[in-house]
Amino acid sequence: MLLLSIVAWFTLALGSGPACLGKGDDETPPEELPPTEEQSTDPSTLPEDPPPEVLPEPEPLCAEHDPAGDLLDDRDLVLFLRFGTTTCDDSDLGHHGILNGTLTPTKDRFLSENAASSFDGTSSSVRVPLSTTLGESFTLAAWVKPSTKKTQIVARTGASVTTAISLQLTAKEQVSATLHTAGTTITLTGGTYATEVWSSIVLTYNGTQAALYLNGTQVATSELRGVLAGPPSELLIGTRLGIAADTFAGPIDDLRLYTRGLDAAGVRALHEETGADNIPPETTLVEKPATLGNQKDIVFTFTSNEANVGFQCDLDTSGWAPCLSGLTYPGLADGQHTFLVRAVDVAGNQDATPASHTFTVETLPPETEWTGTLPGLSASATQSFTFRCNETGCTFACSLDGTDFATCTSGQTSRNLADGSHQLLVRATDAAGNLDQSPAEHTWTVDTTPPTSPYARIVVASTRRHDVEVELASDDATSGVAGHCLKETPEQPTVNHACWTPIEETLVFEGTAVFQLSEGTGRKVVYAWFRDKAGNLSAYVTASVKVLP
CATH class of the missing domain: 2.60.40.10 (Immunoglobulins)
Incomplete structure (x- = not known):
C-alpha cells in the first residue's frame, strides 16, 4: 500500500507544478539571472549568485521510505537517488531530495520504464540537504544522458563559485569538475561524452588525489590535499540555482555520494553494475x-x-x-x-x-566481341579498334603482338606500327571479377611502303604503230605488287583511275603490257606506276618511243 501511495502521490505531484515530491506548495522558484557568455561555458568561473531561497524540508512521505537492500556497495554511502518516480534517498541516512520545477519519469539505461528522471534544461532541479559532513574524501557518481551539447550542471555542493564540489558537462562535449579545499582550487577536464547516450561520470577524492572518470575510465587526475571547503551542507542536482542556462537537459539516474574515495576498481564496478537486463544486444x-x-x-x-x-x-x-x-x-x-x-x-x-x-x-565469365570493321591489310601505321562485352560493367585489357595485357577501352588506338603482321588480343573482366578465358583476337598486316624498283621499257625504239609493248617490273616485300598504270601524262593517278591494270599480287613482278599511244607522230613518253595490295603507289618511271609517219 505504501508503494502505491508513493506512486500515486508522485504522479499527482508531477502534474501539479510546485506541489512536487518533497517541495512545499507555497514555494516560488528562485529568480534566474541572465547568463553571460562566460557562464555558459565554464561554471567554475561564474560570479557569485545571491544565496538560494531556503526550501522546506522533505515531506513525511520520504521519511517513511524504505531503503533498497540491493546496492552494489553501500559502505560509506550517504546518498543514493534512483530517480524515476521518486527523489527519495535509498541510503540509510534519509537525505531525501526536494524537487524544484518538474521532472519527467523516463526509461533508465536498462530500458526499464519510469526508472530515471529527465531534467528540462531550464528549471528542473533537486536540492538535497546533507546531514553528513564531507571531509577529506568523497565519491560523487551519476549516470547521465544529455540531450544537448552545452555547459550543464550534474551536481554541485551549493550555488556559490567557491563551492566545494562541482561536477558538470561542457559545451565542448567534455566532462569537467572543480574542487575547492582550504586555499586550493583544481579543475579536472577530460573525455568526450555523447548526446542521447547514457554515460557514467564519477568524481573521487581520497585526501591526496582527485580523479575524474567517464564510463569507468579515468580521464583526468590531479594531486589535492586538505578538507573540502564549506563544509558542504547541501547538494544541488541538475542546476546552479539562478542560472537557467546551466540547468541539465536530459535524464539523470542512480546518483550516489560516498564519504570515501573509491579506487579505480570500485569506479569500474559502478560502471559495470547491472540491472534487470532487457536491453537487446547490437x-x-x-x-x-x-x-x-x-x-x-x-x-x-x-x-x-x-x-x-x-x-x-x-x-x-x-x-x-x-x-x-x-x-x-x-x-x-x-x-x-x-x-x-x-x-x-x-x-x-x-x-x-x-x-x-x-x-x-556470379562465376560465368563474360564474352568479348569486336564491333566495327576490322582491317586485314592497312596502309596506315595507326589503327583503332572498337569492342564490347556481353555484360554490363565490364573492364578490358589489351595485348598487342604478345605484350603483357594492359588496361584499355573500346576505341583503343595503336600508333607507329611497323610494316608487317600484327595481332591484338582483347579480354573482358566483368563486374564480379570473372575473366574472359577466350579473348577476342584479330591479326592484320600493315604495309606503308610503296613498291620499289619500278621499271618500264618499250621494246622498240621506233614504230609506225600506235600500240606498243611495254616491259614492266617492280618489287613489294610486304603485300606484293597488285597492279600497274600506264599513261602519257605525269599526274599521279587515283586508285580508281581507268589506267590501272590489276595483276595477281606478287612480291616480285615482271611482265609486259600493250599500251595504246595517242594519235600523231613523233616522240611519245609513257609514264608507269605500280601499286601494292595495300594501295601504296610507287614513283613513276618513263619509257619512250618514236612514232614514224
Whole structure:
C-alpha cells in the first residue's frame, strides 16, 4: 500500500507544478539571472549568485521510505537517488531530495520504464540537504544522458563559485569538475561524452588525489590535499540555482555520494553494475563479401556490443541456427543471397534488428566481341579498334603482338606500327571479377611502303604503230605488287583511275603490257606506276618511243 501511495502521490505531484515530491506548495522558484557568455561555458568561473531561497524540508512521505537492500556497495554511502518516480534517498541516512520545477519519469539505461528522471534544461532541479559532513574524501557518481551539447550542471555542493564540489558537462562535449579545499582550487577536464547516450561520470577524492572518470575510465587526475571547503551542507542536482542556462537537459539516474574515495576498481564496478537486463544486444558484421563477386566460398565474421553473447545466423531464409564468427558457406550457387546474423545475450535478449548483407555470386565469365570493321591489310601505321562485352560493367585489357595485357577501352588506338603482321588480343573482366578465358583476337598486316624498283621499257625504239609493248617490273616485300598504270601524262593517278591494270599480287613482278599511244607522230613518253595490295603507289618511271609517219 505504501508503494502505491508513493506512486500515486508522485504522479499527482508531477502534474501539479510546485506541489512536487518533497517541495512545499507555497514555494516560488528562485529568480534566474541572465547568463553571460562566460557562464555558459565554464561554471567554475561564474560570479557569485545571491544565496538560494531556503526550501522546506522533505515531506513525511520520504521519511517513511524504505531503503533498497540491493546496492552494489553501500559502505560509506550517504546518498543514493534512483530517480524515476521518486527523489527519495535509498541510503540509510534519509537525505531525501526536494524537487524544484518538474521532472519527467523516463526509461533508465536498462530500458526499464519510469526508472530515471529527465531534467528540462531550464528549471528542473533537486536540492538535497546533507546531514553528513564531507571531509577529506568523497565519491560523487551519476549516470547521465544529455540531450544537448552545452555547459550543464550534474551536481554541485551549493550555488556559490567557491563551492566545494562541482561536477558538470561542457559545451565542448567534455566532462569537467572543480574542487575547492582550504586555499586550493583544481579543475579536472577530460573525455568526450555523447548526446542521447547514457554515460557514467564519477568524481573521487581520497585526501591526496582527485580523479575524474567517464564510463569507468579515468580521464583526468590531479594531486589535492586538505578538507573540502564549506563544509558542504547541501547538494544541488541538475542546476546552479539562478542560472537557467546551466540547468541539465536530459535524464539523470542512480546518483550516489560516498564519504570515501573509491579506487579505480570500485569506479569500474559502478560502471559495470547491472540491472534487470532487457536491453537487446547490437550485432555488427565485420567481414563480408562484396555485393557482387565470383567467390563461391563465402566467409562472415561478426561481433556484438555486449560480451558473452551467442549468435544465430540465417542464409536465404533457411531458418535461424546457432553460429560462430568466421562462419563459412562453401560452394554457393550463382545468384543473389541474403545473410542475417543476430546476437543473443545471456539474459535471452535478441537483437531485434539483425545485421544483414545481400550479395550476388556470379562465376560465368563474360564474352568479348569486336564491333566495327576490322582491317586485314592497312596502309596506315595507326589503327583503332572498337569492342564490347556481353555484360554490363565490364573492364578490358589489351595485348598487342604478345605484350603483357594492359588496361584499355573500346576505341583503343595503336600508333607507329611497323610494316608487317600484327595481332591484338582483347579480354573482358566483368563486374564480379570473372575473366574472359577466350579473348577476342584479330591479326592484320600493315604495309606503308610503296613498291620499289619500278621499271618500264618499250621494246622498240621506233614504230609506225600506235600500240606498243611495254616491259614492266617492280618489287613489294610486304603485300606484293597488285597492279600497274600506264599513261602519257605525269599526274599521279587515283586508285580508281581507268589506267590501272590489276595483276595477281606478287612480291616480285615482271611482265609486259600493250599500251595504246595517242594519235600523231613523233616522240611519245609513257609514264608507269605500280601499286601494292595495300594501295601504296610507287614513283613513276618513263619509257619512250618514236612514232614514224
